[in-house]
Amino acid sequence: MLAVSVLVYTTHYRGGSDLSSILNGPERPPIPGFGNFTWGLYLLISLLAVEAMRYIINSRTKNMELEMERLQLEKANLNLQTQSLQLQKNNLNLELSFLKSQINPHFLFNTLNAIYTRTVDVDEQAADLVLKLSDLMRYSLYESSRESVVLSREIGYIENYLDLERARFADKVTIDYQLHGNPAEYLIAPLLLVSFVENAFKHGTAKSQYASYVKLSIKLHQNTLYFNIRNNLPQHARQSTRRGGEQVGGFGLSNTTKRLELLYPGQHRLSVQQTESEFAVNLELELSPVHAA
Secondary structure, eight states: OHHHHHHHHHHHHSSSSOHHHHTTOOOOOOOTTSSOHHHHHHHHHHHHHHHHHHHHHHHHHHHHHHHHHHHHHHHHHHHHHHHHHHHHHHHHHHHHHHHHHOOOHHHHHHHHHHHHHHHTTTOHHHHHHHHHHHHHHHHHHHTTTSSOEEHHHHHHHHHHHHHHHHHHHGGGEEEEEEEESOGGGEEEOTTSSHHHHHHHHHTTGGGOSSOEEEEEEEEEETTEEEEEEEEEOOHHHHHHHHTTOOOSOOHHHHHHHHHHHHHSTTSEEEEEEEOSSEEEEEEEEEOEEGGGO
16 A cells, blocks of 8 residues: 555656646646656555565464474474373283282182191181281282271281281281270271381381381271370481481371371371481371161
């Protein structure tokens, strides 16, 4: 539009058969600087060139922006493909690990039964430990995948575990265990409490060169579980505590904490405390009664 206006304006004021003569308009004196048609044509061409350059620059800029967006989309797509491949690889590794860790349960229990049969007449205490181990593994294999189990089964697992550890460490450990209430009346997520007990032996008794203790108290009152376990720390753990080292506990304790947050949000209170000589876990957990399931 600017170029057409300039063209009309310049032809209107040049001499001869200009636009004003054609339209029979009154003649006007030429305006200084616009009387020369050639100069106006140069101006027109310059304006057209400027407009063309502006259009080309804008087009190239827009094309570059589109190209950048395309490259970003391709990068995002490649990242998604990489993540997908990594997930597939992790899945295959998990499946392989699962297959490697699998032992035919029937073969395992048949073997334990055979050991029990051979030892029951020779060493009744050893045979009893075999039965406890068999029951412990049966619970881990067949009931751990359930959403919830009767609390008495979970506590039965813990009691079997305590007996096995008592036989393992003999006089090296003193185990004080107390149960108050009827666990058959409540439900709980399977293997939820076991990690706390395993942690007490793994990071306490098993690493101590001297006599150690594990004190476990389980109380049930008005649909609430009060779970308390304490164990003394070995010497190297005490020295680490003095130096401000990491707390006792590992993946099992961390995993149980996450499970509590996921399965019992707003229904539990967990306290983990460590002094120079002792590690303690206190858990208050609201449970569902069996008849409400």
